[in-house]
Amino acid sequence: GENVEQHPSTLSVQEGDSAVIKCTYSDSASNYFPWYKQELGKGPQLIIDIRSNVGEKKDQRIAVTLNKTAKHFSLHITETQPEDSAVYFCAVKAAGNKLTFGGGTRVLVKP
Amino acid sequence: KAGVTQTPRYLIKTRGQQVTLSCSPISGHRSVSWYQQTPGQGLQFLFEYFSETQRNKGNFPGRFSGRQFSNSRSEMNVSTLELGDSALYLCASSLAGTQETQYFGPGTRLLVL
Numbered sequence: 001g002e003n004v005e006q007h008p009s010t011l012s013v014q015e016g017d018s019a020v021i022k023c024t025y026s027d028s029a030s031n032y033f034p035w036y037k038q039e040l041g042k043g044p045q046l047i048i049d050i051r052s053n054v055g056e057k058k059d060q061r062i063a064v065t066l067n068k069t070a071k072h073f074s075l076h077i078t079e080t081q082p083e084d085s086a087v088y089f090c091a092v093k094a095a096g097n098k099l100t101f102g103g104g105t106r107v108l109v110k111p
Numbered sequence: 112k113a114g115v116t117q118t119p120r121y122l123i124k125t126r127g128q129q130v131t132l133s134c135s136p137i138s139g140h141r142s143v144s145w146y147q148q149t150p151g152q153g154l155q156f157l158f159e160y161f162s163e164t165q166r167n168k169g170n171f172p173g174r175f176s177g178r179q180f181s182n183s184r185s186e187m188n189v190s191t192l193e194l195g196d197s198a199l200y201l202c203a204s205s206l207a208g209t210q211e212t213q214y215f216g217p218g219t220r221l222l223v224l
Binding site for chain 2: 015034036041042043044046049069089091096097098099100102103104
């Protein structure tokens, strides 16, 4: 089955700096790559997603890049703010509606 | 538009008991998926329902089951609870197709004693 690895597991950045999280996947048939943010006591919230026919997508301070050849995709957060502190999950979908998640990255933005 | 709702939000059960969790998807969404989240295993897919039929299933024992009603609301049931079933159970809804974005509810936190 699909295997998704996410790095790093924890990330501490200074407010205003950039944060980058990387995920690799194993199934070359994967075609949908969402990123979720989960705050304490809440369910995962979709923050950005990308499909396999697109190499990069940006939404204000958040961007995702996809390299299908290398089977990896990354989340970039610029100008980080304290409210960006949370756990971030990448996910991958191949056939069907099943999402396979990475292990998560705990991001701490220090003011 | 209201988001995905899950009830109850918290639940405490003892080993051997059974439990039923409920999920109401976003209005108009017809697909409901269930995930289990634990510190050790992370987020794992349980199953997906669409038009009252199970469309996809993860690698969980038969003690985990679910169903979907004609109004798209879904329930999942866990029988003969084990300590390891303690987890956050998340429901996600999407419009219909398999390429649609999934939106998660707040989850039901189950503690098995």
